[in-house]
Amino acid sequence: MTASTDSSATSNSTATSPVLEFDNVTLGYGDFTVLSGLSLTAKAGEVVAVMGGSGSGKTTLMRAATGQIGVMDGELKTFGQSMRHLGRAELQALRQRMGVLFQHGALFTDLDVFENVAFPLREHTRLDEGEVALKVLQNLEAVGLKAAAHLKLSEVSGGMARRVALARAIVREPELVFYDEPFAGLDPISMGIAARLIRRLSDKLGCASVVITHDVPETFEIADTVYIVGQGELKASGSPDTLTESDDPYVRQFLEGAPDGPVAFDYPQTPAFERWCRDKGVEP
Amino acid sequence: MKAVTTLAGIGAFTRRKLVVLGQLARFFMQLLMRCGVIFQRPRLTVQQVHFIGNYSLIIIAVSGLFVGFVLGLQGYYTLNRYGSEEALGLLVALSLTRELGPVVTALLFAGRAGTSLTAEIGLMKAGEQLSAMEVMAVDPIRRVLAPRFLGGVIAMPILAAVFSMVGIIGGWVVGVLLIGIDSGAFWSQMQNGVDVFNDVLNGVIKSVVFGVAVTLIALFEGWQCKPTPEGVSRATTRTVVAGSLVVLGLDFVLTALMFSN
Numbered sequence: 001m002t003a004s005t006d007s008s009a010t011s012n013s014t015a016t017s018p019v020l021e022f023d024n025v026t027l028g029y030g031d032f033t034v035l036s037g038l039s040l041t042a043k044a045g046e047v048v049a050v051m052g053g054s055g056s057g058k059t060t061l062m063r064a065a066t067g068q069i070g071v072m073d074g075e076l077k078t079f080g081q082s083m084r085h086l087g088r089a090e091l092q093a094l095r096q097r098m099g100v101l102f103q104h105g106a107l108f109t110d111l112d113v114f115e116n117v118a119f120p121l122r123e124h125t126r127l128d129e130g131e132v133a134l135k136v137l138q139n140l141e142a143v144g145l146k147a148a149a150h151l152k153l154s155e156v157s158g159g160m161a162r163r164v165a166l167a168r169a170i171v172r173e174p175e176l177v178f179y180d181e182p183f184a185g186l187d188p189i190s191m192g193i194a195a196r197l198i199r200r201l202s203d204k205l206g207c208a209s210v211v212i213t214h215d216v217p218e219t220f221e222i223a224d225t226v227y228i229v230g231q232g233e234l235k236a237s238g239s240p241d242t243l244t245e246s247d248d249p250y251v252r253q254f255l256e257g258a259p260d261g262p263v264a265f266d267y268p269q270t271p272a273f274e275r276w277c278r279d280k281g282v283e284p
Numbered sequence: 285m286k287a288v289t290t291l292a293g294i295g296a297f298t299r300r301k302l303v304v305l306g307q308l309a310r311f312f313m314q315l316l317m318r319c320g321v322i323f324q325r326p327r328l329t330v331q332q333v334h335f336i337g338n339y340s341l342i343i344i345a346v347s348g349l350f351v352g353f354v355l356g357l358q359g360y361y362t363l364n365r366y367g368s369e370e371a372l373g374l375l376v377a378l379s380l381t382r383e384l385g386p387v388v389t390a391l392l393f394a395g396r397a398g399t400s401l402t403a404e405i406g407l408m409k410a411g412e413q414l415s416a417m418e419v420m421a422v423d424p425i426r427r428v429l430a431p432r433f434l435g436g437v438i439a440m441p442i443l444a445a446v447f448s449m450v451g452i453i454g455g456w457v458v459g460v461l462l463i464g465i466d467s468g469a470f471w472s473q474m475q476n477g478v479d480v481f482n483d484v485l486n487g488v489i490k491s492v493v494f495g496v497a498v499t500l501i502a503l504f505e506g507w508q509c510k511p512t513p514e515g516v517s518r519a520t521t522r523t524v525v526a527g528s529l530v531v532l533g534l535d536f537v538l539t540a541l542m543f544s545n
Contacts (some may be wrong), residue, residue, distance in 0.1 A: 066419045095421035106416035109408075123422045 017080065018043050019176045019208040020065055025074035027060050032270045033072065034060045038234050040227050042208040044175065047199055049211045049223035051254070053263065056230045058212040059103060062178045065210070066100060067091045078176065096124060099174035099207075103181045105165040107153055113140070114149040117168045124172065139167040142197055144190070158185045166194060170201055176208045177201070183215045191215070195222050216255055220244070228254055230263060311504050315433050318426040322434050328427075332435025333442075339397040340443055344389055348380075348447035351388060352454020355379055359455070360463055369459075370469035374477035376455030377448075381478065381487040382543070385448035387535050390494035393440060394527030398502035401432055402523040405506025406516035429503050436502070440495025441488050448487070486542045493534055498527045 020042040028034045034057040042048040050058050063069045064076060067083055076083045078094050086094070099120075107116050117136045121127055127135070140146045143163040148156060156164065162185055169177060179198060183191045199222040202209045213219050219226065220240035227237045228251060236243060236251045243251055253261030269284055277284040322329045359375040408414050408428065417424040452474075459465045478484065502523045509519035 068415065068419065092421040092423075095419060098419070100416070100419045102412050102416055104412060106412035108413055108416075109411065110404075120420050120422075123420065123427070 018077070019079060020048075020210065021075075021077040022061075022065075023075040023077070025064070025076050026072040027057065027064050027069070028072055029060075029069070030272075032272065033232060035229060035234075036073075036232055038074070038229070040234070040237070042176070042210050042225075044208050045202055045206045046224045047202050047209045047211060047222050049213060049219045049226045050229060051214055051216070051219060051226060052229040052235075053214065053254070055267065057232070058229060059180055061229070062100070062180055062210070062212055065178065066095065066098060096172075097175045099169040099172065099177040101162075101165050101169040101177070101179045101182055103184070105161045107161055107165055107168070109153055111153070112149075113145065113151050113153065113156060113164050116153070116164055117149075117171050120168065120172050135171060136167075139171045140164075142170075143167045144193065159187060159190055162186060163190065163194070166197070173205050174207055177210070179209065179211045179213070181213055182211060183213060183218055191218055195219075198222055230254070232268070307508065308500070308504050311507065312500055314425050315430055315500070315503070318423070318430040319434060321426050321430045325431075328431035329434045329438070332431045333438045336397045336401070336432070336435045337439040337442060339400055340393055340439070341446065343392055343396055344443045344447050345450050347388060347392055348385075348450035349454040351384055351447075352376065352380070352451035352456075353458050355384075355451065356455040356458030356463075360459060360465070369463075369465050371473050371477075372455065372459045372465055373452075373470035373472075373474035376459070377452055377474045377478050378483060380448040380451045380455075381483050383487075383535070383539070385444045385451065386487050386490040386494055387531060389444040389447045389491060390440065390498055390531040391528050393436075393443060393495075394498045394502070394531065395524050397436065397439070398498050398523045398527050399520045401436070401499065401502040402506040402509070402520045403516055405429070405432075405503060406509040406511070406519050409506070409509065410511035410513075410516065429507065433499050433503055436499025437492060437495040440498070441491040444487065444491035482543075486538075489542070490535065490538050493538060494531050497530045497534060501527045501530060 018041040020040070022038050022040040025038045026033060026036040027038070038061070040048070040050070040061075050061060052058050060069070064071055064083070065078060067086065071083065079097060081090070081094065083091075108119065111119065114133075114136055117139055118132050121132050121135060125132075137146055137149060140149055143166050145160060145163055145167065148160060148164075153161065153164075162182070166179070166182060169179070177198075182194055182198065186194060195218040198209050198211060201207060211219060211223065220243075223240055225237060226240055226243055228235045228243070230250065235254075236246060236248055238246070243255065246252065250262045252258070253263050274284045355376045356372065359372045359379075360369060363369050363371055363375065405414075405428070414424040414428070417427060456467075456470060460467045460470050505519040505523045505526070506516075509515045
C-alpha cells in the first residue's frame with residue numbers, strides 16, 4: 001500500500017462500535033479483482049467518504065456492503081455481523097436497516113414521485129395513509145421537492161430524480177446509508193443542500209453515512225473520514241484536513257485533479273482482455 | 285474430425301438448452317412459492333389483471349370477430365354440401381370453445397401482453413430497479429413478478445372467453461344475418477351440441493395452461509435478459525417465438541389428452 005494512512009483520524013462521532021467494517025477485504029467479479037486489502041470502518045453518526053476515480057471500485061465496495069456480491073477474501077461486517085454465510089432472512093433483516101442512493105437513482109418508473117418515496121414505508125411498515133403522506137412530504141421537503149410530489153417521473157429532470165432518490169433512501173431513517181455519487185448531475189445549489197442534508201441526517205439520526213463520490217470540495221466539507229481508493233487498493237485515508245496537507249503524490253494528484261502523476265489513465269488489463277487478445281491473435 | 289466437431293456442437297447446444305430449461309423450472313418454482321401474494325396483497329394482482337387484460341382486450345375482441353366471420357363463411361360452404369347448414373352454430377361454437385378461442389387468444393396474448401411484460405421487466409432490470417428492491421429488502425419476485433404472473437394466468441381465460449363469445453357473434457352475423465340461416469336452428473343446435481364440461485371446461489383448462497406457459501416465458505425472458513437495449517429487444521422476440529411454439533405444442537398434447545376416446 002502506498003498510502004499515508006492516518007490512524008488517528010478525528011471523528012465527530014460519539015458512538016464507538018462500527019456499523020460497517022471492512023477488514024483486509026478483497027472484492028471483485030469472477031476472476032477479476034477490483035479492490036484488495038481494503039480496510040475501512042464507519043461508525044454511527046459518522047460521515048465516511050470513499051473517493052476515487054471512475055472505475056476504481058467505489059460502487060463495488062457498496063455492492064459488497066449491501067450483500068449484492070460476496071467478498072473474495074477478508075472480513076466484512078455490517079452491524080457487527082459477518083456478511084459471509086448469511087442466510088437470506090438475515091441478509092434481508094440487515095438490509096432493512098440500510099438505505100441506498102443508487103448511482104442512477106433506480107427509481108420505479110411506473111410510480112410517481114410520492115409513491116417512489118413512499119415505497120419503502122409501504123413495504124416495511126404498517127403506517128396508515130396519513131402517516132405515510134406526512135413522512136413522505138417531510139422528506140420531499142428536505143430535498144426541496146414537496147411541491148413535486150404529484151409529478152410522474154417522466155416530468156422531473158435528472159437532478160430532481162436524484163433528489164427524489166435521496167429522499168427515498170432516507171425516508172425510513174436507516175442506521176447505515178450509502179450514497180453512490182449523490183452529487184452527480186446536481187446544480188451547485190442542490191449539491192450544497194444535498195451535502196448539508198447528508199451531514200445533518202448523520203448528526204440528527206446518528207446514522208452512519210458512506211458517501212461514494214469524486215466531488216472533492218462538497219465531500220471534504222461534510223466528511224469525518226475520507227478513504228481514497230485507486231489502482232485496486234486503498235491509497236489513503238484520514239480526516240479531510242489530514243489529506244489536504246498530505247504530501248502523498250497520489251493524494252495530491254487526485255485532490256488537485258492534476259493530469260500528471262501516479263494515477264494511471266489507462267484501464268488495467270484483465271484476464272478476460274488477455275483471452276480476447278489471444279483469440280484475436282494480437283499482443284495484449 | 286468434422287463429425288466429432290458436429291457432435292460436440294450438438295452436445296453443447298443440448299447442454300445450453302438443458303441449462304435454460306433448468307433455470308426456467310427453478311424460476312417457475314420461485315414464482316409458485318410466492319403466489320401467496322394474491323392473498324396478502326390482492327390489489328397488486330387485481331391491478332395486473334386489469335393492466336394485462338386491457339393490453340389485449342381490443343386485439344382479442346377484433347380478432348375474435350373476424351375469426352367468427354371466417355368460421356361462419358367456411359362452415360357454411362362446407363355444411364351446405366351436406367345440407368346441414370343449421371349445424372353452423374354448433375360448428376362455430378365447438379371450434380371456438382375447444383380450439384380457436386384458447387389457442388388464438390394465447391398467440392395474440394404472447395405477441396401483445398407477453399412482449400410488454402418482457403420489455404417492462406427487462407427495462408426494470410436495466411434501470412437497476414430490481415436491484416434497488418433487493419437492497420431495500422423487498423423481494424422483486426414476490427413484489428413485481430408474482431402479481432404479473434397471476435395477472436396473466438387469470439386474464440388469459442377471461443380473454444379466451446371474450447374471444448369465443450365475440451367469435452360466436454361473428455359467426456351468427458355471417459350465418460344468420462348475411463346468409464339467412466334460421467336463427468332458432470343456429471342457437472338450438474349450439475345449445476344441444478356443446479357440453480359444458482367436455483367442451484367449455486376443457487377450453488378453459490387449455491387457456492389456463494396457456495396462460496401459465498406464456499406468462500412464465502414472458503417473465504423469465506425479462507428476468508434473464510441482458511440489461512441492455514439489445515438484450516431487451518432479443519428477449520421480447522424470444523418471448524413471441526418461444527411462447528407461440530409452446531402454445532401450439534401444448535395444444536396438441538392437451539387435445540390428445542382431453543378429446544381422445
